[in-house]
Amino acid sequence: MKHSYMTAAAISIAALMSTGAYAQEVDFSGKTIELIVPYGEGGGSSVHARLLAPLLEQELPGHPTIIIRNIEGGGSVRGINEFAARAKPDGLTIAALATGTYYSYILGEETVQYPLADFIPFLTSPYGVVSYGLTSFGLTGDPEHDVKYLQEHKAVYVGDGPADADMPVLYCFDLLGIELNGVFGVSRGESRQAFMRGESQVNYDNMASWDNELKPMVDDGTMVTLFTMGFQNENGEVVRDPVLPDTATCPELYEIVYGEPMSGVEKEVYENMFAIRMVTAKTLVLPAGTPDDIVQTYQAAIERVVARPELQSAAAQLELGGYPQGTGEVAIEGHRTASVMSPEAKAELDRWLKDVWNID
Amino acid sequence: MDLSALQYALPALLTLVTGPHLLYLIFGVALGMVFGVLPAIGGLAGIALVLPFLFGMDPGPALAMMIGLAAVPATSDTFSSVLIGVPGGAGSAATVIDGFPMSKRGEAARALTAAFFSSLIGGLFGAFVLSFAFVVATPILMAIGFSEQLMLIILALTLVGMLTGRNLAKGLASCCLGLLIGSIGAATATGEQRFAFGTIYLMDGIPLVVVALGAFALPEIMDVLRKRQFIAGDAPLGHGWLQGFRDVIDNIWLVLRCSGVGAVMGMLPGMGGGVVGWVAYAHAVQTAKDKSQFGKGDVRGVIGPESANNAKDGGDLIPTLFLGVPSNGTMALFLVGLTVIGLQPGRAMVTQHQDIVYLIIWSLAIANILGTVISILLARPIAKVTAIPFMLVAPFILVAIFFSAYQSKSDWGDIISLLVVGVVGLFMKRFGWSRAGLLIGLVMSRNLEAALYRTAQVYGLELFLRPLALVILGIAALMLFVTIRAKTRVSSEGDASPELSMPTVNLQFGFLLVLIAFVVAVALDVSDNTFLAKVFPLSVAGLALIFLTIAGIGMVRRSKAPGLIFDADLSDDPETDGSKPLLPFMALMAALPLSIALLGFWLGSVVYMFLFLWLVARKSVLYSAINTALLGLFFYVMVDLINARFAPGLLQQLVDLPYPLG
Structure with missing residues (x-):
């Protein structure tokens, strides 16, 4: 619980700051953006990120360089923990979430130290x-x-x-x-x-x-x-x-x-899993407390990325499964559904894992 | 067999040598050389580096570049294995066993030429196999189910039984220790944590490359520091180039057999690339008439693993391209590259893109030729490192090893594991415990456990109704028989007679107790887990305890069994007479991680380097400063080049510093 208070405090401070001095045009000229992928170089998340990053570079104002940093470990926990701990809300560190990130969080794994629901998504890629x-x-x-x-x-x-x-x-x-x-x-x-x-x-x-x-x-x-x-x-x-x-x-x-x-x-468990596996199968997020102007910059950029002809190529469509990409409010709503689970649904999931598969 | 696809072979070669392809291939090869020369950094880092530039490229040049990058490190990583005893990658530790002793004899030139030349033949062999295999590979691979994978792993284990050192009990105990270390982390079947203490670092196990560096590189460096002024000793340098070629010609059948081993093992699922070099090495030993020089600098011990490692690249490509199942990290990234240039691996490769397949095959062949030529040209200047006073080389190597280890998970755990394994490896070497056995156990552990569990779940006793599985098991039994009867066992731990080793027997017994304590600790930790998660580590721990007890009883009874009571420091080798005490050098080694812990990697290693050259090697301040500056610059460039990361220290925790200080 302690964590969410701190996050709340961070959000309010960031919100205060964003109303004042930061209300100028966002520009990433000469900047390097780090995109944390919490899986290995060859994984699906990595492919997804590597497919999008070069296009995002071109669509973000100032054409920053995006470096992809694969941080493996503990499912996706290590990379996202590091993202949560290290990323400043300045748009220079972003992360790729995958289904595992949501499961580890929802199942309450001890190693999880990231406030999943507080991350701000700007792209959700559904996969059937x-x-x-x-x-x-x-x-x-x-x-x-x-x-x-x-x-x-x-x-x-x-x-x-x-x-x-x-x-x-x-x-x-x-x-x-x-x-x-x-x-x-x-x-x-x-x-x-x-x-x-x-x-x-x-x-x-x-x-x-x-x-x-x-x-x-x-x-x-x-x-x-x-x-x-x-x-x-x-x-x-x-x-x-x-x-x-x-x-x-x-x-x-x-x-x-x-x-x-x-x-x-x-039904509730199914819908939650559906949201995780189908709606937000791959998600790109900004850290908690990122000021609105930066969030909006990213949202606008990714919409242009999604519309680019490169992503309509056969190979890209294969990777993205040909599904419509979630941006803006769709991404935010999908991420919200996927990262929150009612205590009853959680109890049912735990019961299922224990009864059927003998997993505590 | 439908070989109509061969009609695409010649046009593909023409495309490769006429278009811009060749330039990209050369670029890939050049980059691959650089990455291969650095210990434990190879094709993976190279492909990751070029991936962003593949967007919008034509498939042909992009493929040529990636193949160049992926194929060459297996050739160029030989430099560090042979010259400084640092495994160039997790797969090339076997080359160290005989390659480094050859350097110490002043035969670095011969060892390198032999290695490169056999690498070339192995690489061409791999490309050749690939050119035929892709038509027939799919049905063959479909016949290799979980049960066959299990039997192949058992076969590999019996093959490498040769490498367990002079004393069988100690050798098998070392192998069990490797298996046990490999079982640390999430259990295959259930995902439960074993011996991880809630740390994320241990959840995925200790990286192979960290253990390879710790067990082989650090002890060798300490050894040379204590005993020699130069790696090459007093031996003259520079002869033997032609001898290296002649060695390969004389052993051409060995080269071809080991190439076959490499290509097949790369192709088959469930084996893991780390074991290929060891199996080839074991094969070289097994088929040699005079086995007495293995472990002391027999050129066949270099030829075998080197040809196999390059042939493996061709084999690796088969499941990657035609099934879409990458056989290792480099191949996984290669798959990403394929997707980026618009090619989907899988059955479409065989049916629709034969021209692309042949382009890959030719690229592989030409990359191997280019890599060999460049390596041989570079060999002469680089080999001079063995004639430089080792005091001046050692700090570079130490820093490079810690840097490389940290790149595997970019976690402080890498550095701590490296140090711990380094210290254990030091005593294993000194007291005659097989480090090869340890590494082989570790390489096989995950695959063995997974194959056992999958076979048990899917087949149970029906396993014995699978003809192919039974055939492989039969071969394994035969190999076991041969191994047990073999009189000579290869040791990389040197010679020492039981009589001379007696004075430190209590210390040796103490080390054995430490090993027992580790085994018991792991066993206790996993005993709370569910059956599926604990059955493998507990069985292995049980075996380890049996072998350790046998060795322990022998020591208490002051047995004269070969290699049982053993202290390499007390051998009658004249070299050890002038050797310096161990402890100060261990402190010298530990000072580097300590410095990194305080100042972070970049600053810490620069400071360490300077102090080492100035105070330990007694060089002038100016000399020390210039060399240190070069090192700092090198790492600064590396970070930009391969996206490497620096371990943070206490300083970085306290103050926010700009790159590269922070």
Whole structure:
């Protein structure tokens, strides 16, 4: 609790300062901006950041140099801790958050020392997620049949872990009454190899790999899609993922299985995870207490970045999944939903981790 | 086998040598040389540096540049391994075992030429394998499941059993210690913390490169400081260039076999690049008729790992390009580079972009040739370092080692781990505990645990119904048999007879007790975890205790078993007679991190350097100041070049200082 008082104090001081002497035009001429990526050089967050940074350099006033600093450790905790501790609210240090940053915070990991909800987001990049299974295992692509089949035949699942990026998908499987034999600590790329070798029978992937890697396997009959996590439209409703309009969403399957829509605390947990995994899959933030003029400068710059032709190229679209990028209020709202969880929802999540996966 | 893709080979070569590609390739190679020469900094830093410039570049030149950067460090990192005993990277520690003794004999020239020439053949071999493998690789890789990965790791472990030093119990105990250190951090299966004490630094384990630097580089430096005035001793320098070439020609089959080992191990999943050099080294030892010179400067001990390490680059590219699964950090960054220039790795590479694949293959081949030529040209001037009074070289090397170690996680934990491992390594070397065993255990630990757990979960006992797994297991059993029967075991810890070593037996026993205490502490710490998180470290700790106890009983009974009671400082080697006491030199080593802790890395190392040259090496103030200034400038440039970071000290905590002071 102590932390949030201090943050509150910092915000109010910064707010006072920003009303006076700092109310001039923001200019980053000759400045160097540090972008902290809390994962390794080759990770998805790093790709995302490296894709955007050169464009952001060109769109920020004064064309500053942006250096990407990969600070790995403890999931994403070390890098974001360092960001929270070190970044001054002057727009010269920014950070990339990823799903892990939110999970570590929400699960209350002891090492977390960052005030997640106080960070000011200026870009949220949504990513769709699709889960799929092997036809040779007995899956057909008919949702009703497949869910029942998986309930009766325990499949092997190879992935990262239920307390990590896999959480939403694994929670969905559990909501659908499907028990899995989990093998954890395996990266996404390796997981897909294990699936292709038939060592696991269900798996999931980021929609970025759909066209090149997954669709061919659906086309040649190796696998079928099971469900997507859905997609949030402009009205805030969860609808089918635009990339896979023929595949049901997790809530749809829930309704097929139980005859009624998801509700209560389960719905709340799902929505929270949806916000983390889908809406704010990759987020760029400014530190807590950044003055409004700097925030607005960043917001305006990133809107121009998102509209640039470079990001419409096929390769860039592959990385960004072709989803509309969240800027301005959309980013702020998405980040808020993703970083706050009610005590009831938290209790349900803890229960699930403990009961299903034996994780305290 | 469909080899129709070969039609793209020649046009790709023409593209490479005619367009701007070659210029970019040369640029990449030049940069890669610089990064490779620095200990423990390699292709990863290089690709990170050029990534921002790839935007908007044509794919061809961009690829040529990245391949140049990724391929050359495996050649040029040999300089530090051979000349100053500092592993040029986590994967090249095996080269140190025989390369450095050769330098100490005044044969630096021969060792370097042999290394570069075998690197060249290995690199070309890797490119050759890549040019065929990409058509057939996917089905082969699909056959290597978790169970096969496990068996391959077991096979590798039995292969390297040769390298456990004179005394088997001590050697196996060292290997178990490595496995145990490797299990520190988050458990693969559950993510639970083991022996991390709530620190974020230990949560991801101790970086391999820090242990490699601590266990090999620091003890060697202390050793030379205590015993010699020059690295090359009194031996004359400069002969042996032609001998190096001849060595490679004489051992051409060894070079080709080790290249094969490297290419295959780079390609296969689940092995990790750090072990390739060791397996090649073990293979060199195993197939040699006269094994007596290994560990003391046998050129085959250099040829083997060097050819394998370069061939590995070709192998590494196979899963990276065709499956989109990077085999190491450099390859992961290479994937990012591919995305930036608009190429998606995976099956599309094989079906739609054969021309690009061949461009990569030719770039790899030409990069290796360029790298070798430049290295051989540079070898003569750089080798002179072995004839400079070591007192003047040592502070540079020390500072470089601490700098490199800090780049692995940019955390003070890196420096503390380096110092702790350095001190332990010093005693391991002196008392005859296998540092190679320690490092091999560490390299294999994560992969072994993960493969065991995955195989158990997915297959259980059905493992024994997998034919390929059984075949590999059979080969492993054969290798184990050969290893146990082998009479000679390779030691990098020198010679000392039990009789002469007797006076310090109590001190040696005390060191053994320290090792036992560490094992027990880890075992106690992990025993609270869930079954899946503790079964591996507890089993390893159990094995370690058995081997340590066997060694301990032998010491108490004053056994004359070879290498058991062992003190390299008391050997009859004439070299040790004039050696200086250990403690002051340990203090000298520890003074550097202390200075960094007070003043931060840049200022701390500059001050240390100056004081070392002035007071310890007894040089004039002017000489010390000029050299120190050069060092300061070098690090200043490095930071800009590779985005390196300086460890902060107490001073930086108190005062906000401008870069590079802050």
